[in-house]
Amino acid sequence: MTKILLLGSGELGKEFVIAAQRIGQTVIAVDSYPNAPAMQVAHLSEVINMLDGEALDTIVAKHNPDYIVPEIEAIRTERFYEYEKQGYTVIPSAKAANFTMNRKAIRDLAAKDLGLKTAQYRYATSAASLHKAVAEIGMPCVVKPLMSSSGKGQSTIKTEADIDKAWTYSQEGSRGDVAEVIVEAFVNFNYEITLLTLTQRNGNTLFCAPIGHRQERGDYQESWQPATMKDAVLQEAQQMAAKVTNALTGAGIWGVEFFVADDGVYFSELSPRPHDTGMVTLANTQNFNQFELHVRAVIGLPISEITLERMGASAVVLASKESDTVSYSGLEAVSEASKTDFRIFGKPTTRPYRRMGVVVAYDSLSEGNISEVTQKAKDLAAKIKVH
Ligand SMILES: Nc1ncnc2c1ncn2[C@@H]1O[C@H](COP(=O)(O)OP(=O)(O)OP(=O)(O)O)[C@@H](O)[C@H]1O
Ligand SMILES: NCC(=O)N[C@@H]1O[C@H](COP(=O)([O-])[O-])[C@@H](O)[C@H]1O
Numbered sequence: 001m002t003k004i005l006l007l008g009s010g011e012l013g014k015e016f017v018i019a020a021q022r023i024g025q026t027v028i029a030v031d032s033y034p035n036a037p038a039m040q041v042a043h044l045s046e047v048i049n050m051l052d053g054e055a056l057d058t059i060v061a062k063h064n065p066d067y068i069v070p071e072i073e074a075i076r077t078e079r080f081y082e083y084e085k086q087g088y089t090v091i092p093s094a095k096a097a098n099f100t101m102n103r104k105a106i107r108d109l110a111a112k113d114l115g116l117k118t119a120q121y122r123y124a125t126s127a128a129s130l131h132k133a134v135a136e137i138g139m140p141c142v143v144k145p146l147m148s149s150s151g152k153g154q155s156t157i158k159t160e161a162d163i164d165k166a167w168t169y170s171q172e173g174s175r176g177d178v179a180e181v182i183v184e185a186f187v188n189f190n191y192e193i194t195l196l197t198l199t200q201r202n203g204n205t206l207f208c209a210p211i212g213h214r215q216e217r218g219d220y221q222e223s224w225q226p227a228t229m230k231d232a233v234l235q236e237a238q239q240m241a242a243k244v245t246n247a248l249t250g251a252g253i254w255g256v257e258f259f260v261a262d263d264g265v266y267f268s269e270l271s272p273r274p275h276d277t278g279m280v281t282l283a284n285t286q287n288f289n290q291f292e293l294h295v296r297a298v299i300g301l302p303i304s305e306i307t308l309e310r311m312g313a314s315a316v317v318l319a320s321k322e323s324d325t326v327s328y329s330g331l332e333a334v335s336e337a338s339k340t341d342f343r344i345f346g347k348p349t350t351r352p353y354r355r356m357g358v359v360v361a362y363d364s365l366s367e368g369n370i371s372e373v374t375q376k377a378k379d380l381a382a383k384i385k386v387h
């Protein structure tokens with residue numbers, strides 16, 4: 001039987017496992033804490049520190065998987081090159097996982113090697129060098145730890161007084177073991193999108209309809225598909241996505257993030273895996289959702305087309321405080337509403353702003369209104385309370 005070693009077991013991993021099991025795959029789910037969402041539905045699980053290369057080596061050798069599928073960024077991805085040499089298949093590739101775990105590698109590749117348009121940026125390794133970088137980039141600007149995701153440790157500097165605070169905050173939010181930050185000029189975009197891109201072993205690259213989203217504190221709040229945009233702008237984004245995924249190599253679904261501003265399309269970053277904003281596809285907006293697409297790309301089953309079947313939106317359910325016990329209320333209201341669905345991820349503990357669930361809403365492409373569908377998802381998500 002085919003064995004998939006899933007490195008990271010959050011909500012995205014959980015849907016991936018469900019999609020994999022539906023087509024007969026065995027999954028071993030790994031994360032740093034027990035009873036993580038994907039572990040609840042996987043065949044086997046392992047709890048390790050994935051930044052620890054030796055711990056990683058041990059479970060790879062123990063399970064001898066056919067596919068190693070990263071689900072988060074904070075993994076000792078340098079080891080992946082070695083696994084590829086040993087004959088393992090890393091998804092999408094060791095290079096893709098390694099370059100995207102660290103904002104520096106992916107940004108330098110995109111901006112310098114591939115010549116993609118990005119926000120102006122500098123790096124800083126201390127509060128003092130952050131002052132210097134901000135002076136060069138100008139304000140407002142955005143500071144992010146080189147290793148973090150979902151906006152952790154990210155803040156916007158508007159005045160001189162924010163700089164030291166931004167440094168301290170970045171060091172608290174950094175997920176990995178790297179102290180460095182990136183400072184980006186603030187892009188005054190009109191809207192931002194995720195372009196889910198499917199690369200396949202047969203070389204056929206396909207794009208999903210663009211997903212619009214709104215972020216707060218660097219974390220997504222609502223996403224909707226399709227995002228309304230001009231054809232020429234979409235094509236430009238598709239070309240950029242093809243370029244960067246091609247350079248990173250390998251098969252899988254990728255969430256390629258863009259800002260669309262008056263002066264053009266900016267590449268922001270990408271996930272070489274399902275994307276949080278792509279949870280909108282759980283509303284069955286497409287013939288295959290992003291997790292089903294990823295599974296098929298992983299095991300090498302060809303997809304010949306991705307079709308948009310209806311419009312949809314997703315809105316997040318967040319926790320508000322730290323707690324070791326979790327319960328939910330308000331599910332009746334969501335369940336009762338028409339053309340909606342929801343997921344509760346089953347995370348065992350809460351912390352402020354931790355994403356615990358998602359509500360999706362949908363409508364037909366001919367009769368629906370995407371703003372209304374998004375508002376509906378948002379209103380219903382607000383009815384679910386995490387206790
Ligand atoms: N240079 C920028 N100018 C304007 N807004 C920005 C900039 N960088 C980030 N943002 C805003 O912050 C959001 C999160 O940034 P980014 O995607 O880099 O963070 P992240 O921690 O990698 O998030 P995730 O892992 O959830 O994708 C962006 O989607 C955008 O809304
Ligand atoms: N933007 C990346 C993203 O959404 N990743 C998703 O969040 C999980 C971590 O959640 P947690 O921090 O609540 O444990 C990850 O495992 C992944 O599923």
Ligand SMILES: [Mg+2]
Pocket residue numbers: 257269
């Ligand atoms: Mg992002």
